[in-house]
Amino acid sequence: MKTLQLEYIKRRRQTLGISLQEMAEWLGFKNASTYLKYEAGTYAFKAEQLPGLAGILNCEINDFFAQKVAKTAI
Numbered sequence: 724m725k726t727l728q729l730e731y732i733k734r735r736r737q738t739l740g741i742s743l744q745e746m747a748e749w750l751g752f753k754n755a756s757t758y759l760k761y762e763a764g765t766y767a768f769k770a771e772q773l774p775g776l777a778g779i780l781n782c783e784i785n786d787f788f789a790q791k792v793a794k795t796a797i
Contacts, residue, residue, distance in 0.1 A: 743759050
């Protein structure tokens with residue numbers, strides 16, 4: 724199962740110098756604190772929001788995900 728990597732989204736936004744308020748406006752959220760709840764994992768991004776998020780962050784949707792790999796004993 725793939726897991727959305729919220730830390731990647733946050734780092735990418737910060738690297739590009741995009742504020743929480745700008746993200747909120749571009750994604751159609753009421754304010755920066757609402758967007759922050761998505762980035763922090765309080766709310767879950769919906770699938771239809773991911774293309775817009777990728778466009779803003781200039782990356783691929785697949786960049787948001789990491790494959791969960793089970794650890795095995797040696």
